[in-house]
Amino acid sequence: xxxxxxxxxxxxxxxxxxxxxxxxxxxxxxxxxxxxxxxxxxxxxxxxxxxxxxxxxxxxxxxxxxxxxxxxxxxxxxxxxxxxxxxxxxxxxxxxxxxxxxxxxxxxxxxxxxxxxxxxxxxxxxxxxxxxxxxxxxxxxxxxxxxxxxxxxxxxxxxxxxxxxxxxxxxxxxxxxxxxxxxxxxxxxxxxxxxxxxxxxxxxxxxxxxxxxxxxxxxxxxxxxxxxxxxxxxxxxxxxxxxxxxxxxxxxxxxxxxxxxxxxxxxxxxxx
Numbered sequence: 001x002x003x004x005x006x007x008x009x010x011x012x013x014x015x016x017x018x019x020x021x022x023x024x025x026x027x028x029x030x031x032x033x034x035x036x037x038x039x040x041x042x043x044x045x046x047x048x049x050x051x052x053x054x055x056x057x058x059x060x061x062x063x064x065x066x067x068x069x070x071x072x073x074x075x076x077x078x079x080x081x082x083x084x085x086x087x088x089x090x091x092x093x094x095x096x097x098x099x100x101x102x103x104x105x106x107x108x109x110x111x112x113x114x115x116x117x118x119x120x121x122x123x124x125x126x127x128x129x130x131x132x133x134x135x136x137x138x139x140x141x142x143x144x145x146x147x148x149x150x151x152x153x154x155x156x157x158x159x160x161x162x163x164x165x166x167x168x169x170x171x172x173x174x175x176x177x178x179x180x181x182x183x184x185x186x187x188x189x190x191x192x193x194x195x196x197x198x199x200x201x202x203x204x205x206x207x208x209x210x211x212x213x214x215x216x217x218x219x220x221x222x223x224x225x226x227x228x229x230x231x232x233x234x235x236x237x238x239x240x241x242x243x244x245x246x247x248x249x250x251x252x253x254x255x256x257x258x259x260x261x262x263x264x265x266x267x268x269x270x271x272x
Contacts, residue, residue, distance in 0.1 A: 024218075040239070096141055105124070131155035
């Protein structure tokens with residue numbers, strides 16, 4: 001099976017909402033074993049795109065395939081066996097424990113009226129531990145902080161044991177330690193052969209933990225490639241409207257980005 005068949009592909013995806021084009025003609029592919037970071041300014045269309053990639057929103061144009069098959073062909077349970085999605089909004093208003101929520105990630109692997117098996121409980125415990133959420137297992141999700149809920153949702157996604165993992169700002173509400181932990185988890189998932197797509201705003205973290213970056217602006221895909229190719233001083237000025245110095249970080253072996261000032265002259269008209 002080739003890389004395209006084992007990963008996630010978007011072909012000329014477009015999304016229109018209330019007459020506005022939010023995502024415009026985006027094509028990308030993520031093979032198994034790779035972490036793709038989806039980056040771009042606020043309002044670039046990243047969340048809308050990942051919702052389409054995850055199969056929870058339908059594109060106005062174009063298509064998405066998982067493992068070579070159109071995602072629209074899958075019933076919800078089949079999709080959940082192939083792809084796991086961690087949304088940006090993790091609010092929960094039901095009195096389930098964190099462990100109950102993570103166990104939901106196993107429901108797609110059993111029959112509709114069948115009880116969960118011992119293996120499902122073992123996988124749930126493993127997922128809680130890997131996500132760093134095992135200490136939260138018996139707490140009600142309504143009592144958790146936003147960052148703690150993010151860890152629980154990550155654990156649920158890991159418990160699904162899928163080939164594709166799509167995450168929308170998975171470290172946004174986390175402290176520095178948990179940010180690094182989650183990003184390391186994503187790297188381990190890719191090392192196990194998963195195709196991973198994550199929306200990230202910290203560009204240094206994106207450069208360090210992602211194999212490739214896909215830069216969006218105004219609904220369009222500007223460029224994709226290795227971090228050093230995408231995160232140039234010119235690109236930061238043109239897309240983010242920031243004067244910055246980009247150089248090598250000898251400690252991490254990745255990029256160091258020093259933002260100096262807002263460059264109003266470089267900000268595109270659609271962002272003014």
